[in-house]
Amino acid sequence: MLATAPQAYAEKADRNQPTHLSANKSLKINDLTQTQVFEGDAVLTKGTIRISAERLEFRQDREGYQYASAISVGSKLARFRQKREGVEQFVEGQAERIEFDGKADTVTFINQAIVRTTDLAGKVIQEVKGAKLSYDNKTETSESLAGKTSSGNQGRVEVFIAPRTEPLAPANSVNNPSEPKGGAK
Numbered sequence: 001m002l003a004t005a006p007q008a009y010a011e012k013a014d015r016n017q018p019t020h021l022s023a024n025k026s027l028k029i030n031d032l033t034q035t036q037v038f039e040g041d042a043v044l045t046k047g048t049i050r051i052s053a054e055r056l057e058f059r060q061d062r063e064g065y066q067y068a069s070a071i072s073v074g075s076k077l078a079r080f081r082q083k084r085e086g087v088e089q090f091v092e093g094q095a096e097r098i099e100f101d102g103k104a105d106t107v108t109f110i111n112q113a114i115v116r117t118t119d120l121a122g123k124v125i126q127e128v129k130g131a132k133l134s135y136d137n138k139t140e141t142s143e144s145l146a147g148k149t150s151s152g153n154q155g156r157v158e159v160f161i162a163p164r165t166e167p168l169a170p171a172n173s174v175n176n177p178s179e180p181k182g183g184a185k
Contacts, residue, residue, distance in 0.1 A: 012085055014047030015102075019066060021058055035059045044068055044100075048090075051098060053078035065103035072096045077112060084117070089125065092116045093133070105137040111147075127160040 025040025035057060042056035046066075053070035060066045070078035077094040084091060093116070095109035109115060113133040117126040131147025146155040 014049050014082065015105075017047030017049075019044065019046045019058075021056065023056065033059065034061075042070070044070075048081075048083035049100075050081045051079070051100060053098070061103070063103070066100070067102060068098075068100040070098040070100075080107060080109070088120050090118050090120075092118055095133075106134060107137075108132065108134040123162070124160070125162050128158070130157040131155055 021036065021038055021042070021044050023038035023040045023042040026038070028037040028039075029035075030037075036059065038056040038058070040054065042053055044051040044056055044058065051068060051070045054073035054076055055071040057069040057071070058066070070080070072078045072095075077096060078098045080091075080093040080098050080100075082091050083089070093107075093109050093114060095113040096111035097109075099106075099108040099110065101108075110132050113130050115128050115133050115135075116124050118124055128144055130144040132145040133142070134144075135142045144157040144159075146157045148155055
């Protein structure tokens with residue numbers, strides 16, 4: 001989803017799906033700001049999107065665009081998951097805070113951010129770590145920022161890319177024009 005590895009474009013059909021929110025402790029509604037705050041194992045689902053955290057702040061503007069902030073409490077990080085468009089893969093992320101902006105069509109992971117692309121079995125294909133990771137669905141671009149470590153030193157953005165599972169075609173393959181057809185030499 002992020003950095004220089006193959007991009008994980010989000011499932012476009014999710015935009016038109018209904019949103020379902022729930023929590024096991026409380027719901028506070030502020031009619032002035034049109035904000036709903038869910039506390040206690042809060043979950044937002046919208047199509048293949050699933051965002052979960054101990055606290056979830058949600059609002060919808062007058063145009064119908066939706067915004068959510070998933071906020072961790074203690075050591076339990078906020079989590080995000082969404083199916084990739086056109087492939088059998090998921091994007092999974094976690095951070096202290098996850099910002100979902102429906103109008104800008106972005107997802108931002110803030111502090112202790114890790115975003116992975118996985119196959120259906122959960123095998124990690126790509127993983128990016130940083131202080132702030134963001135993805136823009138409209139432009140299909142991403143940005144990863146390192147930030148400072150807990151000791152105050154400059155951190156680093158890290159990317160892990162798994163090796164291909166299918167072997168590459170050998171140099172003397174059928175598609176190699178320098179080799180005569182039929183394998184004869």
